[in-house]
Amino acid sequence: MFIIVFLLLFVILLILLLGYVLIPKSSLDGFVNEIKFNICSTRNLEYGDNKYSVLGYLDFGLGEKYFYNLKNSYKEGSQFYNFDWGNFGGVSNHWESFFFTGIYDTDKKTFTLPFMTDIPISITYTNAEGKHTIKPGYAVGPSVGDPSFSNKDEIASGKFTKVLVNSGKYNTSVSDPLYLLSFYYPSGSDDFADLLPRKEILLNGPSSEYYVGCDSNGYYLYEIPSAALGIDLVEGNQYELKLGVLGWIEEFNQNGYIKYPDSVKFAIGTVSAEEKEQEYRDKQLEIQKEQAETNKGIWDSLKEVLSYLNPFSENFFVYKLIELLIEGLKSLFVPSEDFFTNWFQDLNDYFSDVLGILYYPFDLLVKFFTRIGELEDTRSAVISWNNFDFMGATLIKAGSYDLYSLIDNNETFKNIHSIYLIFTDIILWLGVIFLGSNCLRTIFGGMIGEAVDVSTENERGYQNYSRQASYRKRYKEEHGKK
Amino acid sequence: MIVELIVNLITIVIKLLATPFSILPDVPDGLVSAMDYFFNLLFSNLGFLNFFVNIGTLKAVALVAIAIWTLDNSYHFIMWIIRKLPISTD
Numbered sequence: 241m242f243i244i245v246f247l248l249l250f251v252i253l254l255i256l257l258l259g260y261v262l263i264p265k266s267s268l269d270g271f272v273n274e275i276k277f278n279i280c281s282t283r284n285l286e287y288g289d290n291k292y293s294v295l296g297y298l299d300f301g302l303g304e305k306y307f308y309n310l311k312n313s314y315k316e317g318s319q320f321y322n323f324d325w326g327n328f329g330g331v332s333n334h335w336e337s338f339f340f341t342g343i344y345d346t347d348k349k350t351f352t353l354p355f356m357t358d359i360p361i362s363i364t365y366t367n368a369e370g371k372h373t374i375k376p377g378y379a380v381g382p383s384v385g386d387p388s389f390s391n392k393d394e395i396a397s398g399k400f401t402k403v404l405v406n407s408g409k410y411n412t413s414v415s416d417p418l419y420l421l422s423f424y425y426p427s428g429s430d431d432f433a434d435l436l437p438r439k440e441i442l443l444n445g446p447s448s449e450y451y452v453g454c455d456s457n458g459y460y461l462y463e464i465p466s467a468a469l470g471i472d473l474v475e476g477n478q479y480e481l482k483l484g485v486l487g488w489i490e491e492f493n494q495n496g497y498i499k500y501p502d503s504v505k506f507a508i509g510t511v512s513a514e515e516k517e518q519e520y521r522d523k524q525l526e527i528q529k530e531q532a533e534t535n536k537g538i539w540d541s542l543k544e545v546l547s548y549l550n551p552f553s554e555n556f557f558v559y560k561l562i563e564l565l566i567e568g569l570k571s572l573f574v575p576s577e578d579f580f581t582n583w584f585q586d587l588n589d590y591f592s593d594v595l596g597i598l599y600y601p602f603d604l605l606v607k608f609f610t611r612i613g614e615l616e617d618t619r620s621a622v623i624s625w626n627n628f629d630f631m632g633a634t635l636i637k638a639g640s641y642d643l644y645s646l647i648d649n650n651e652t653f654k655n656i657h658s659i660y661l662i663f664t665d666i667i668l669w670l671g672v673i674f675l676g677s678n679c680l681r682t683i684f685g686g687m688i689g690e691a692v693d694v695s696t697e698n699e700r701g702y703q704n705y706s707r708q709a710s711y712r713k714r715y716k717e718e719h720g721k722k
Numbered sequence: 723m724i725v726e727l728i729v730n731l732i733t734i735v736i737k738l739l740a741t742p743f744s745i746l747p748d749v750p751d752g753l754v755s756a757m758d759y760f761f762n763l764l765f766s767n768l769g770f771l772n773f774f775v776n777i778g779t780l781k782a783v784a785l786v787a788i789a790i791w792t793l794d795n796s797y798h799f800i801m802w803i804i805r806k807l808p809i810s811t812d
Contacts, residue, residue: 575726583729587736594740597749604761611765613781621773625763643773664775668783675787679794 385409385459386501387418387483395481398506400466403481405443405450407460408501416487416498418443420462422469423480437482439470473508480505619644 389395390404407418421437443462445451450462471479480503487498547555588606591599624640647653771777 572723573725575729579726579729583733587733590737591740594744596746597754598743598746600749600757607761607765608768611768612784615768615771615777615781617776617778618772621770623767623770625767643770661776665779668775668779672783672786672790676790679790682794683797 385457387485388502389481389483389504390461392502392504395504396506398508402466403464403469405462405464405483406455407443407445407462409459416485419484419486419497420464420469421482421484421497422471423482424471425478425480437484440484441468441470475508478505478507 385406385408387408388406390406391400391402394400395403403420405420420441420443422439422441424438441450441464442448443450443460445460448462450464450468452461452463455461466473469481473479482500482503484497485499485501486495488494489496489498544555547553548557548560550556551558588603592603621643622640623643625636625638627634627638628636647657771780
């Protein structure tokens with residue numbers, strides 16, 4: 241009987257232990273709880289005051305990418321774009337600090353917030369690993385500069401995969417829009433048809449699909465793939481890329497390109513015999529590498545298969561089977577990570593809905609224990625209260641009182657209090673020991689001495705019982721006939 | 723999976739038993755807010771316990787006490803089940 245009980249207890253303990261060990265720990269490491277966005281400036285941030293700016297864009301929203309074009313209240317003649325706080329992710333008051341949840345790369349554990357400001361700001365966010373502060377780019381504002389190609393030499397060589405453009409002051413302080421123009425000269429002449437751009441790509445700041453961020457001056461940076469230029473880059477042909485500023489031409493009384501701040505001509509160069517040979521060698525080398533990889537792959541696969549049959553290998557199939565069994569048992573008996581939390585929350589909500597006031601005491605108990613769990617072991621015992629109003633009159637004014645102020649100024653009281661705390665600790669622990677002792681008595685039937693006492697009592701009781709039984713028997717024999 | 727299934731079944735039974743209580747009228751909002759005010763005031767000031775007892779000790783003791791209580795009751799529960807089994811102990 242006791243063996244069965246012990247076995248059962250052992251199995252239960254094992255399951256509890258397995259549950260503790262095998263239940264996956266919180267996977268929330270690195271999860272961002274909140275981001276606080278602080279404007280660290282003494283500037284006046286009154287709405288409509290054209291003294292501050294945030295350039296670029298912010299990515300935020302958990303798991304999704306939201307694009308915010310901050311160019312929503314551009315003021316002509318200003319060096320800056322105003323930031324309308326009201327349009328910022330549901331934030332209604334521009335003068336208050338506000339919160340939003342940001343995109344967080346859970347693999348890299350990084351934020352990417354490519355935006356510039358004209359005032360120093362900092363963004364703090366907290367996650368499971370603590371509080372972090374990041375400081376985005378800071379610029380006093382864009383200085384004067386013309387748009388230009390950042391990889392002009394590469395473009396001129398004819399071997400490029402993308403075109404990099406720096407907007408300069410355009411699109412940040414000048415209202416005339418900037419375009420990237422692609423020209424193609426099939427005949428190599430100055431034919432009028434060749435003078436028309438084959439494609440015009442509008443580079444209008446963060447709204448542009450080619451916008452990639454700002455440089456340290458606050459100028460916009462664009463990255464346009466060669467495939468998006470609208471021209472087929474064929475070997476031997478002549479091309480030209482221009483940056484054009486569109487504006488009103490009084491002379492023609494219409495819009496036109498008033499300026500070409502930068503341009504670059506290029507031809508897709510012919511490939512020399514040496515380059516072709518090198519290309520062939522590279523290709524052969526690549527094929528050889530691929531073959532080596534394939535052979536290696538086959539050998540590795542064979543080794544892996546054999547390792548399943550080797551009892552000394554970690555991959556031995558029996559171990560794998562045991563692992564599978566453990567996993568199966570785990571999934572069978574151990575509930576999922578959040579199961580009991582969700583279950584408890586679900587029941588709590590259900591009962592508070594259905595039972596109403598009847599559930600209130602239980603709800604209070606839950607709140608009480610939750611609060612106790614949240615308490616920290618600090619040397620602070622402050623009682624605070626709010627205003628207590630009755631019929632418009634304040635009966636009790638809000639205030640607070642620290643119980644430690646009673647003893648802080650008296651060393652004797654402090655010592656007495658410390659000793660008192662030590663005694664409460666001892667009493668609490670003695671209580672637990674007493675509880676544990678009672679539990680052990682219940683399960684194992686008491687201590688050895690007590691067991692002997694009980695056994696002796698039982699023995700005496702049995703002797704008494706036997707004696708009385710023999711008396712009764714004799715009495716019946718003697719007087720039974722009567 | 724088995725534990726989840728059992729717990730879900732128990733939940734369904736509990737909810738079924740509690741369904742008749744849903745006809746109870748709602749408690750007046752004033753009363754609820756007054757009670758909430760009082761208990762929130764009490765709970766938010768529970769820090770005063772720091773003055774009378776070490777919170778760290780209290781938490782540790784509470785955990786151990788809960789563990790002992792669970793062990794005791796689990797034992798009785800298991801024994802109750804075993805006693806229901808038609809097995810002779812002689």
